[in-house]
Amino acid sequence: MGPEKDKDSAKGLPGGNPAAGLEKLSEAEALTKGRSPLSDAWREFRRNKIGVAGMVFIIFVIFVALAADVITPYHFSTQNLSYTREKPLTPYIVTTDQLPNCHWANTPLEQYCTVFIAGSDPLGRDLFSRVIYGTRVSLSVAFVAALVSILIGTVYGTISGYAGGRVDNFMMRIVDFLYAVPLLPIIILMTVYFQALSRRGVSTGFMGVLIDLSRATGGLLFIFIAIGALNWIGMARLARGQVLSYKQKEFVEAARAVGATSSRIVFRHLIPNVMGPLLIAESLAIPGYIFLEATLSFIGLGVNPPIPSWGAMINEGYRGIRSNPHLVLFPGVALSVLTLAFNFMGDGLRDAFDVRLRGRG
Numbered sequence: 001m002g003p004e005k006d007k008d009s010a011k012g013l014p015g016g017n018p019a020a021g022l023e024k025l026s027e028a029e030a031l032t033k034g035r036s037p038l039s040d041a042w043r044e045f046r047r048n049k050i051g052v053a054g055m056v057f058i059i060f061v062i063f064v065a066l067a068a069d070v071i072t073p074y075h076f077s078t079q080n081l082s083y084t085r086e087k088p089l090t091p092y093i094v095t096t097d098q099l100p101n102c103h104w105a106n107t108p109l110e111q112y113c114t115v116f117i118a119g120s121d122p123l124g125r126d127l128f129s130r131v132i133y134g135t136r137v138s139l140s141v142a143f144v145a146a147l148v149s150i151l152i153g154t155v156y157g158t159i160s161g162y163a164g165g166r167v168d169n170f171m172m173r174i175v176d177f178l179y180a181v182p183l184l185p186i187i188i189l190m191t192v193y194f195q196a197l198s199r200r201g202v203s204t205g206f207m208g209v210l211i212d213l214s215r216a217t218g219g220l221l222f223i224f225i226a227i228g229a230l231n232w233i234g235m236a237r238l239a240r241g242q243v244l245s246y247k248q249k250e251f252v253e254a255a256r257a258v259g260a261t262s263s264r265i266v267f268r269h270l271i272p273n274v275m276g277p278l279l280i281a282e283s284l285a286i287p288g289y290i291f292l293e294a295t296l297s298f299i300g301l302g303v304n305p306p307i308p309s310w311g312a313m314i315n316e317g318y319r320g321i322r323s324n325p326h327l328v329l330f331p332g333v334a335l336s337v338l339t340l341a342f343n344f345m346g347d348g349l350r351d352a353f354d355v356r357l358r359g360r361g
Helices: 002-010 018-034 037-047 049-066 110-114 127-163 165-179 183-200 205-216 220-228 233-246 250-257 262-298 310-320 326-353
Strands: none
Touching: 037 049, 037 326, 049 127, 049 326, 127 165, 127 220, 127 233, 127 262, 127 310, 127 326, 165 233, 183 205, 183 220, 183 262, 205 220, 220 262, 233 262, 250 262, 262 310, 262 326, 310 326
């Protein structure tokens, strides 16, 4: 009896009961089958408090940007030239003909229509409203430029890695050449060129369509083109490296064996499997896009006035930073906190998807 009990215990059957042991094994198998790499990554990401906090803050900023017309007292272009460069919480007089311009008129918040919550800028515009509206520009650049970058980089790098041989060598030499080109001067030159065409009034052909779209978006279209179209290089190299490691895997060989075309293998098998690392890398690149847009706006090559951009607002206020520090403080803090949130979320996603880093810290 003793040896049999030891034998059963060695098999993991508690108390020597085969039915109980099989039931326990079946429950473990069910739990294992119910888990996926994505669910494991999400479970790991939720343990990263800083990463979750960054994601929650980004969601909050998205809500603020969408609801800017409701949560701000005034439109970003509304001026009150009688009160310029006012300090935060400065009260002022709003006449009856000006009151309808306030979003909070005839609401319980109407009393705040006569207070500059964060002060006013050199043209008497409510700084709080302009900072809130500025989130739309930064988030638009963050997501649209990231989308353009990852689409071009993923397709280019995947085709290069899958084709191999001379095609891969030729495509990667183009990437190497673009790596040697300083991106910021090229982006500045592209932006200046597009703005020059817009001022000349070009209205025909493809460029005329682009200029009309740019005017409709307040000048953001050319920023999207300049930033997104030149920041896909890193994505292309990363996608190529991932494809080179995956294209000899069993599932790709099985797809070839059943007669799948190259385009089907690329778009149905390879790209879905390499998207994880690419999305993580792109989330870490988003803060750079936000700062690049702020830099272009700071030097006057960003969105068209009076559309607010945090970079342009800092440019307007830094000359009088000693006497009116709030003109730089509020847009500067907003810019810094948003980029930190994207960095925190990107770090959390990287740690969650990288199995080598799980369980550390």
